[in-house]
Amino acid sequence: MPPMALVPRNAPCPCGSGLKYKRCCLDRERELARRAAALEVLGGLASLFPLMRPSGGELEEWLAAHATPDPDPETIDAGIALLSPAERRAIVDAHRTQYPGVWQSLVDDAGGVETAEESAVAGALGAALRETRTPDHLAIQLLQDEDDPAEQLALAIDATDLWSIQEAAALDEVLASLDSDLDDDLYERVWIATIEHIAARFWTDAHERRLDVLVGRLRRQLRELPPSAGEILGRACGAYENDPAMRERLGALLLSDTLGPLLRLALSAAA
Numbered sequence: 001m002p003p004m005a006l007v008p009r010n011a012p013c014p015c016g017s018g019l020k021y022k023r024c025c026l027d028r029e030r031e032l033a034r035r036a037a038a039l040e041v042l043g044g045l046a047s048l049f050p051l052m053r054p055s056g057g058e059l060e061e062w063l064a065a066h067a068t069p070d071p072d073p074e075t076i077d078a079g080i081a082l083l084s085p086a087e088r089r090a091i092v093d094a095h096r097t098q099y100p101g102v103w104q105s106l107v108d109d110a111g112g113v114e115t116a117e118e119s120a121v122a123g124a125l126g127a128a129l130r131e132t133r134t135p136d137h138l139a140i141q142l143l144q145d146e147d148d149p150a151e152q153l154a155l156a157i158d159a160t161d162l163w164s165i166q167e168a169a170a171l172d173e174v175l176a177s178l179d180s181d182l183d184d185d186l187y188e189r190v191w192i193a194t195i196e197h198i199a200a201r202f203w204t205d206a207h208e209r210r211l212d213v214l215v216g217r218l219r220r221q222l223r224e225l226p227p228s229a230g231e232i233l234g235r236a237c238g239a240y241e242n243d244p245a246m247r248e249r250l251g252a253l254l255l256s257d258t259l260g261p262l263l264r265l266a267l268s269a270a271a
Contacts, residue, residue: 008021043123150236178191
């Protein structure tokens with residue numbers, strides 16, 4: 001039987017009903033395609049929006065033990081079972097409030113609220129399992145003891161585990177509008193000030209809690225790093241914990257670091 005997508009509208013329906021395809025299975029196939037597309041989007045949103053992912057608390061140890069770039073359904077189900085009803089609701093609410101209109105459209109196409117929520121929670125747990133937990137070894141080699149502690153932490157933390165694709169795109173758009181005729185020194189100052197302004201505009205309590213989780217993860221990994229890197233990052237973690245003002249500065253540095261991953265994603269989509 002040929003794929004339904006290749007069947008002409010006026011051809012006999014492959015199901016054998018004797019009716020034309022457009023009078024028989026076409027609408028059902030379209031509905032199935034819409035549902036599959038909606039579920040795919042729901043399952044992938046948390047990969048682009050880290051604040052939708054579960055993290056922190058007792059879940060952290062389990063996530064670290066089961067982290068994998070390709071989590072299987074059984075592992076995802078096991079992680080979901082560890083979430084309280086309130087934690088599952090928080091994940092759904094994060095999806096629902098990000099784009100209310102889009103969420104409702106996805107709910108309709110997915111076949112209802114329950115199906116949509118299950119897909120969103122599973123996608124969020126899968127994204128949490130795929131998160132980067134080991135600092136990039138090339139970045140670690142760039143650590144300098146005399147650097148600002150916030151800059152040291154920014155080298156060791158994956159920016160896309162804090163900031164979303166939407167926030168990164170907004171920053172990229174604003175930076176692209178800067179006056180390129182400014183002299184280099186002034187341009188650099190304006191560039192830095194712009195990043196700090198956009199980061200402050202987007203910054204929320206959820207970003208702060210998320211950053212606390214990421215720094216906490218890094219602290220637990222220090223013994224797995226080369227001794228010199230572990231010492232530098234250990235002091236940086238201590239500075240972060242003792243200086244609340246450092247959170248937004250680190251957040252701004254990480255937002256600037258999203259520009260590279262955003263460019264790679266855009267080039268991948270274009271290809």
